[in-house]
Amino acid sequence: MKLSELMENINILRYHGDLDREIEGITYDSRQVSKNYLFICIKGSHSDGHSYIDQAIEKGAVAILVDKDIEKDGVTIIQVENSRVAMPMIGANFYGNPSDKLKLIGVTGTNGKTTTTYLIKSILQQAEKKAGLIGTISIDIGNIKIESTRTTPESVDLQRIFHDMIANDAEYGVMEVSSHSLEFGRVDQCIFQIGVFTNLTQDHLDFHKNFENYRKAKEKLFYKTKKANIINNDDEHGRIICGYIRDLDVPIITYGIDNKADIMAEDIKIDDRGIEFKLVTPDYETVIRSSIPGKFSVYNCLAAASVAYVEGIDKETISKGIENLKFVPGRSEVLSLDKPYRIIIDYAHAPDGLENILNAIRHYAKGRIITVFGCGGDRDKAKRPIMGKIAGKLSDYVIVTSDNPRTEDPYEIIAQIEEGIKTTSCDYICIENRKNAIRHAMMIAEASDIILLAGKGHETYQVLKDKVIDFDERVVVKELIEEGI
Incomplete structure (x- = not known):
């Protein structure tokens, strides 16, 4: 594609060089630059793409998009007001506006x-509809799955993924839409058929500062939809x-349990085997069963069933489709162990998520609940004592440990969590090393106890200061059992 075609509908402030250059690829990551690429310089929280222009040119970039006054010989330099704002349009131009050809469904919420x-x-x-998936755990374009690095990819990556989905004959694209992606414009140039709102609870307030800003970021999704907006009315x-x-x-289309809504769950039954409820829509009623227990699971099923209802999918297919999903990695995931106690892994890393999973376990637990958790570093500090209080209130014993401390001192994070636990009467211990914390939980667990490993979920690593180490809790538990624990 010619550079001039790529820049269609982009407000160019100034440029020097040849706009008739052939562009074979686009990227904002200098490490991914190849021959005849356009390199887009964007400013991030930790680095500025303008600092990597020389590296990009050495690797084959023939055109550079900037929002600073920069000149380089031998390449075309295009200056725009804001390169991050221009990037979604450039991506859509390069990949042929792929979201126009997909039935795109976006799900947002905490x-x-x-x-x-x-x-x-x-x-x-x-x-029998072919669908791609984009989210926190992985990206599924139909023939391959790629491990995800963030909930919602950058705008250029999104357009490429949509293009690949179409190449694999996908009719639908189902994706998580984070508040950060909406705020930074990553989903600009994405045409959504349906938007879904799950809930809003405390998280990411280090970035959004308050709930109003957080909600307004989520709200942006519902101005990008064409067919329907599906909202949790509870x-x-x-x-x-x-x-x-x-x-x-x-x-x-509203859904709910407690407040009147277009689509509702009635006659709810919850036990350790899962949930069952009557799905009530304006046109029909049917029974929904899922092996994922908890009231939060009812809400998730309602949201998904509402999407299917809008798409005209029959009730038998909805029921069977939900029942077919036995578990989601790292979401209320019960490990298969030859032990008299159970271990559940869950991604709960915000107050509401921790409260939801603990309430779900409390509903069916016959023994003690032993909770192992920490809080991530370089993230919302205000939630730490809140999560400590929730863990202490709903657990029988708590082991406070590290999550992903990142650049923060893990002991300071633990101390902030302790502030909340101390307001409860729950017994607890602090063990900074997460493997040792899990070891302690397994050593003290008795018959019918449930150990909850909260916060990591699907993640297979820990971020410690300037390094990332392998840390898959499923593997850790297996290793500890092999040690004789």
Whole structure:
């Protein structure tokens, strides 16, 4: 594609060089530059792409997009007002506006995004519809799965993924849409058919500063949809969003348990084997069963069923599609062990998520609940004592440990969690090394006890200061059992 075609609809402030150059690839990562590439310089929280221009040229870049006054000989330099804002359009131009050809479904909210997208995909598969998936755990373009590095990829990567999905004959693209991606414009130039709101609880306030900003970031998704917006009517912020988007020319479908909604769950039964409820829609009723226990699981199933309802999928297919999904990696995942106690791995890393999983376990636990958890470094500090209090209130014993401390002192993070636990009467211990913390939990566990390993979920690593180490809790548990624990 010629550079001039690539820059179509982009407001160019100035340029020097040849706009008729043939461009064979685009990237914002200088390490991925190859021959005849356009290198897009964007400023991130830790680095600035403008600092890597020489490296990009050495690797074969023939054109550079900047938002600073920069000149280089031998390459075309194009200056725009904001390169990050221009990047989604450039990506869409290069890959042929692929989201126009996909039925794109976006799911946003603090909790439940991953499981809801998996449920939607499972229903679509049951309906014999081919769907790609983008989210926190992985990216599935149809023929291959790629480990995900962030909930929602950068805009150029998204357009490439959509292009690959179409090449693999996907009809649908189901994706998690993070508040960061909406705020940074990563999903600009994405045409969504359906938007889904799960809930809004405390998380990422280090970035958004307050709940209003956090909600407004999520709300942006519902101005990008064409067919329907699906909103949790039991969530206070969901009801506020409904008020703001009600005048849009896009139908709103609400779902809920406690408040009147278009699609509801009634006659709910929850035990350690899962959930069962009656799905009530404007057109039909049917029984839904899932092997993932907890009230939060009912909400996830309602959200996915609402999407399927909008898409005209019949009730039998919806029921079967939900039932087919036995578990989602790192989401209320029960390990298969030859032990008298159980170990559950869950990604809960925010107050509401931790409270949800502990309440779910409390509903069916016959023995003690032993909770092992920590909080991530370089993230919302305000939630740490809150999570400590939740763990102490809903557990019988708590082991406070490290999560991903990143650049922070892990002992300081633990001390902040302790502030919350100390307001409860729960017994606890602090063991900074996460493997040793899990070891201690397994050593003290008795018959019928449940050990909850919270915070890591699907992650197979730990981020410690300037290094990343392998840390898959499934592997750690297996190693400890082999040690005789």
